[in-house]
Amino acid sequence: MNTPSIPVTVIAGFLGAGKTTLLNRMVQQAGGERLAVIVNDFGKLNIDAAIIAEVTDAVYSLQNGCICCTVQEDLLAQLTSLAKLRPALERIVIECSGVSDPQRIVQTIGYPQLRAALHLDAVITLVDASGYSQLEGEYARLSRAQVASADWVLLNKTDLVSPAELQDIRSGLGCRAPVFETVQARLPEALLASPPSRSVDLKFSALVQPHDQLFESWTWHSDQPLPPRALREWLARLPAQLLRLKGLLRLEGNHQPYWLQHVGSRSQFSPAGEQTMEHAAQMVFIARRGSNLRQILEAQLRDLQGS
Amino acid sequence: MTASDHFNSTHSAVDQYAELVLHNGRMYTLDPAQPWAEAVAMRNGKLIAVGSLASLQSLVGPNTRQHDLRGAFCMPGLHDMHTHPDLALAPRYSDDLDVGIEDPTPAQLAEAIHAYADSHPGDGWIYGQYWVRYTFREAGLTPGREWLDSVMPDRPVALLDRMWGTMMVNSKALELAGIDRHTSDPRNGYLERDELSGEPNGLLIDGAYALIHAAMPPTPVAVLRRAYRDGVHFQTSRGVTATKYVHVCENRLQALKELDDAGELTLRVEAAISWQDDIFPVRRRWELLGGERHFYRSARLNANAVKFHFDGTVEPKSSYLLTPWPQEPSWRGKLNLTPEHITDMVVDMDKRGLRVIAHCTGDGASDVFLDAVAEARRRNGYSGIRHQCAHSTLLHPGNLKRFQELNVIAEFSPAAWYPTPFASGARSGYGQERLKRIYDFKGVLAAGGIAVMGTDWPVASIDPWLALETMVTRQNPWNQEPDYFGEPISLEQALQVATLNGAYAMGLEHLTGSLEVGKSADLIVLDRDLFAQGPRNYIHRTQVQLTFIEGQLVYDRQALFADTSLQAVWEGEPPVIESKDA
Numbered sequence: 107m108n109t110p111s112i113p114v115t116v117i118a119g120f121l122g123a124g125k126t127t128l129l130n131r132m133v134q135q136a137g138g139e140r141l142a143v144i145v146n147d148f149g150k151l152n153i154d155a156a157i158i159a160e161v162t163d164a165v166y167s168l169q170n171g172c173i174c175c176t177v178q179e180d181l182l183a184q185l186t187s188l189a190k191l192r193p194a195l196e197r198i199v200i201e202c203s204g205v206s207d208p209q210r211i212v213q214t215i216g217y218p219q220l221r222a223a224l225h226l227d228a229v230i231t232l233v234d235a236s237g238y239s240q241l242e243g244e245y246a247r248l249s250r251a252q253v254a255s256a257d258w259v260l261l262n263k264t265d266l267v268s269p270a271e272l273q274d275i276r277s278g279l280g281c282r283a284p285v286f287e288t289v290q291a292r293l294p295e296a297l298l299a300s301p302p303s304r305s306v307d308l309k310f311s312a313l314v315q316p317h318d319q320l321f322e323s324w325t326w327h328s329d330q331p332l333p334p335r336a337l338r339e340w341l342a343r344l345p346a347q348l349l350r351l352k353g354l355l356r357l358e359g360n361h362q363p364y365w366l367q368h369v370g371s372r373s374q375f376s377p378a379g380e381q382t383m384e385h386a387a388q389m390v391f392i393a394r395r396g397s398n399l400r401q402i403l404e405a406q407l408r409d410l411q412g413s
Numbered sequence: 414m415t416a417s418d419h420f421n422s423t424h425s426a427v428d429q430y431a432e433l434v435l436h437n438g439r440m441y442t443l444d445p446a447q448p449w450a451e452a453v454a455m456r457n458g459k460l461i462a463v464g465s466l467a468s469l470q471s472l473v474g475p476n477t478r479q480h481d482l483r484g485a486f487c488m489p490g491l492h493d494m495h496t497h498p499d500l501a502l503a504p505r506y507s508d509d510l511d512v513g514i515e516d517p518t519p520a521q522l523a524e525a526i527h528a529y530a531d532s533h534p535g536d537g538w539i540y541g542q543y544w545v546r547y548t549f550r551e552a553g554l555t556p557g558r559e560w561l562d563s564v565m566p567d568r569p570v571a572l573l574d575r576m577w578g579t580m581m582v583n584s585k586a587l588e589l590a591g592i593d594r595h596t597s598d599p600r601n602g603y604l605e606r607d608e609l610s611g612e613p614n615g616l617l618i619d620g621a622y623a624l625i626h627a628a629m630p631p632t633p634v635a636v637l638r639r640a641y642r643d644g645v646h647f648q649t650s651r652g653v654t655a656t657k658y659v660h661v662c663e664n665r666l667q668a669l670k671e672l673d674d675a676g677e678l679t680l681r682v683e684a685a686i687s688w689q690d691d692i693f694p695v696r697r698r699w700e701l702l703g704g705e706r707h708f709y710r711s712a713r714l715n716a717n718a719v720k721f722h723f724d725g726t727v728e729p730k731s732s733y734l735l736t737p738w739p740q741e742p743s744w745r746g747k748l749n750l751t752p753e754h755i756t757d758m759v760v761d762m763d764k765r766g767l768r769v770i771a772h773c774t775g776d777g778a779s780d781v782f783l784d785a786v787a788e789a790r791r792r793n794g795y796s797g798i799r800h801q802c803a804h805s806t807l808l809h810p811g812n813l814k815r816f817q818e819l820n821v822i823a824e825f826s827p828a829a830w831y832p833t834p835f836a837s838g839a840r841s842g843y844g845q846e847r848l849k850r851i852y853d854f855k856g857v858l859a860a861g862g863i864a865v866m867g868t869d870w871p872v873a874s875i876d877p878w879l880a881l882e883t884m885v886t887r888q889n890p891w892n893q894e895p896d897y898f899g900e901p902i903s904l905e906q907a908l909q910v911a912t913l914n915g916a917y918a919m920g921l922e923h924l925t926g927s928l929e930v931g932k933s934a935d936l937i938v939l940d941r942d943l944f945a946q947g948p949r950n951y952i953h954r955t956q957v958q959l960t961f962i963e964g965q966l967v968y969d970r971q972a973l974f975a976d977t978s979l980q981a982v983w984e985g986e987p988p989v990i991e992s993k994d995a
Contacts, residue, residue, distance in 0.1 A: 254547030364608075
C-alpha cells in the first residue's frame with residue numbers, strides 16, 4: 107500500500123470566468139504527469155470536453171448537469187474508479203459547473219472510502235473581473251460561495267477593467283484566500299505543480315527555481331517534535347503571502363507521523379504511516395517573492411518548540 | 414350524547430328501502446356486465462341497486478331521499494396508491510427554528526438561535542435551518558461543534574445548511590446521539606472529524622444526519638394529525654376514496670386513528686410501516702409488525718403493509734440498473750439492502766400477512782424484488798398478499814409478465830411520466846433509450862398485470878386528475894408542446910388503473926373500485942363528462958362535486974346537502990395545500 111495519495115484540484119467559477127482556459131493550460135503543462143480531468147458541461151453541449159479530448163484521453167465528462175447537487179454519488183463512483191487506475195494517476199482535476207458551490211465537491215472528496223486514495227489539494231476559484239459586479243440575487247450568492255470556498259482566487263480578465271474598478275472588486279470579494287490577478291487564466295506554474303506527493307522516497311527541497319520572479323521557496327527542519335495545539339494556532343495565523351506549506355512531522359504526545367498540507371488558508375493533517383524520517387519535523391514553503399517570511403516564520407516555529 | 418355504532422354483521426336488521434337514491438346521472442360503473450347506469454340506490458353504506466331509475470323503484474320508501482344528478486358524470490372513487498401528506502406538510506406545521514435569512518452571518522445565526530431558545534424555554538432540541546458555509550469562511554470562523562458550543566452549550570442544537578449537504582450540531586447533540594470518535598460512518602455519508610484526534614467536529618455530511626434524527630424527539634402527534642387532516646381534506650375533495658400512506662411510524666398511526674375516531678378520516682387508508690429509519694425513526698417497528706398495528710384498524714384504516722427503500726433515485730444516479738448508466742463504464746447505481754436481506758424479509762412479511770411495498774426506480778431493483786417475491790411464493794405458496802413495486806420507473810421488458818405471474822402490483826408515480834422542464838432535465842439522465850420505456854403502464858397492462866398510480870406527493874403533485882390526464886396523454890398538461898414520454902394508455906384503461914386496479918392493490922376489489930350491487934357506495938360526482946372531449950388540458954381541470962364513502966357524503970363542493978342529515982364533512986373548494994404548477 108505504498109501508492110501515493112492523488113492530489114485533487116477543484117476549479118470553480120462562473121460560466122465564462124475562464125475555467126476551461128485554465129483547465130486546458132493545466133492539461134498542457136502536465137507533461138508526462140498522469141492526469142485525469144472530470145469536466146462538467148452544464149448547458150454547454152460538450153464543447154469544452156471536445157477541446158480537452160484533443161489533449162488527453164483521460165477525460166470524464168458528466169452529462170447530467172451540475173456536479174455539486176445532482177451527480178454527487180456519480181462523482182463518488184467516478185473518483186473511486188479513477189483511484190483504482192494502474193499505473194496510478196498523479197493528479198485529478200475537477201471542473202465544477204459554473205452555477206455550483208464547490209463545497210459539495212469538497213465534501214464528496216472527504217468521503218471515508220476515498221480518504222486513503224486521494225486528497226483535496228486546492229480549490230481554485232476564477233472570478234471574471236469584467237462581470238463580477240453585475241451578478242445579482244442567487245448568482246451573487248453562488249459567486250460569494252465560490253470565492254469563500256477558494257484556497258486561491260484568480261481574478262481573471264483584469265485587462266478588461268480599469269485599475270479603479272479592479273480595486274473595488276478586490277475589496278468587495280471579502281475573501282481570506284490569496285488573490286492573483288490574471289489575464290487568460292495564466293496561473294503561475296509553481297502553484298499548480300504541487301510539492302511531491304506522499305511518496306515514500308520524498309525529498310524535501312526547494313520547489314521554485316531561484317530565478318522565479320514571483321515566488322520563493324525554502325525548506326526547514328528540526329529534530330524536535332511540534333506541539334499540536336500551538337502548531338494549529340500558528341497555522342491559523344499564517345499570512346496570505348504564504349501560498350503553500352507541506353510538512354512531514356512528528357507531534358508531541360503522538361508516535362504516529364503526519365503529513366501536513368497548508369494551501370491558501372486551509373490546513374490538513376493526514377497519517378503518514380511508516381515513514382523513515384530524517385528529522386522529527388520538516389517543511390517546505392512557497393511564498394510570494396519579497397514577502398520576507400522566512401525569518402519570521404522560522405522564529406515562530408522555534409518559539410513553538412520552546413513553549 | 415355520542416352517536417351509536419352501526420356496524421353490519423350477519424344478523425343485523427336490514428331496512429326494506431334505500432336510504433338514498435342518486436338518479437339522472439351518467440354513471441361509468443367499471444362493471445363489464447353493465448358499463449353505464451343512470452341511478453344507484455344505497456343502504457347501510459352499500460350499493461343495493463345500480464341501473465335505471467325505473468328498475469329500482471321498489472327500493473324507494475317513504476324515508477328514501479332522492480337526489481337528481483341532472484346528468485352529471487359519476488364514477489367509482491379514485492385510488493391514490495402512494496403518497497405522503499405527512500412528509501409534505503408536517504415540516505410546515507412543526508415549530509422548528511427558521512433563521513429566515515438567505516445567507517445569515519454567524520452573528521445573525523447566533524442571534525436566531527438565542528431568540529428561538531428564549532421563545533422555547535427549557536432544555537429541548539433546537540432544530541432548524543439554514544446556515545451557509547461561506548459566511549463562516551468570510552468571517553474567518555470554522556463552523557462546527559466548537560462554534561455552536563460557544564453560542565449554545567447546554568441545549569442540543571442541530572441546523573441544516575442551505576444546500577442540504579451538511580448538518581451542524583453542538584456537543585450536547587452529539588452526546589445525546591451517542592456520537593463520539595468510535596462511531597463509524599454510515600455508508601451514505603460521514604462525520605467530519607478532527608484529523609489528529611478522530612473526534613467528530615460537529616459537521617455531519619449527507620446520510621449521517623440520520624444519526625442525529627434518531628436521537629431527536631419524534632414529530633408530535635398533533636403536528637402529524639394536522640398534516641394528515643389537510644391531506645385527507647384535499648384528497649377527499651379531489652375524489653380520492655382510497656389511498657396508501659407509504660411510510661408510517663407509531664406516531665403517524667396514532668394521528669390517523671385520532672382523525673378516524675373524530676370522523677375526519679374520509680377515505681380508506683392503507684398505511685405502510687417503514688422498514689428503515691432513513692426518513693424518520695420507527696421506535697415500535699417490531700411491536701407494530703408483530704401485531705400492535707391491529708389496534709389502529711377500522712373500515713377506513715389498516716397498517717397491514719411495510720415499506721422499504723431498495724434503491725435510490727435518478728438525479729444522483731443511484732437508481733439500481735441492470736446495465737451501467739449512460740456515459741459510465743461500470744456504475745449501475747446502488748442497492749441499500751442486500752438481495753438476501755430483501756428475500757428473507759419478503760418471505761417473512763408475506764407469511765405474516767403484510768404487503769411489502771418496495772421502492773424500486775431502477776430495472777435492477779425491481780428485478781431483485783420480483784426474484785424475492787418468487788422465492789416467497791415458492792416457500793410460502795400463494796399467501797393472498799399482493800406485494801407492490803413502487804414507482805417502477807424502469808422495468809426490464811422481461812419482467813412485464815412477472816407482475817401477473819407473481820401477483821405483484823406495478824405502481825407508477827407521475828413525477829416525470831410527462832415532460833416538464835424539471836423532468837426533461839432530470840430524467841434524461843437515464844438516456845434516450847430508457848426514456849422511451851419509462852413508466853410502462855401499457856406494457857404491464859398488456860401482459861395482464863395490475864398497474865396502479867400513486868401521486869408520491871411531495872415529489873409530484875398530489876392532484877390525482879393531473880396524474881389521470883397525463884396517463885392518457887403522457888404530455889405536458891399545461892401547454893401544447895408535442896413531446897411525450899413513454900407510451901400513453903386509453904382513458905378507459907386509465908380509469909380502471911385509478912379505480913378498480915387500486916381496489917385490487919388494497920385487497921378490496923370485492924368491496925370497492927366499481928359501481929356494483931353489494932359493493933360499498935364509494936363514488937364521486939364530477940362537473941364534466943370525462944369522455945366529452947380530448948383529454949389534454951381537460952381532465953386535470955375536473956372539479957369533483959360530491960364524494961361518497963361507505964354511503965356517507967364526505968365532500969359537497971356546493972353545499973347542496975348543507976341543511977340535511979346528509980351534511981358532508983367537507984364543503985366548498987378544495988383547500989390549497991401545494992403551490993400551483995404551471
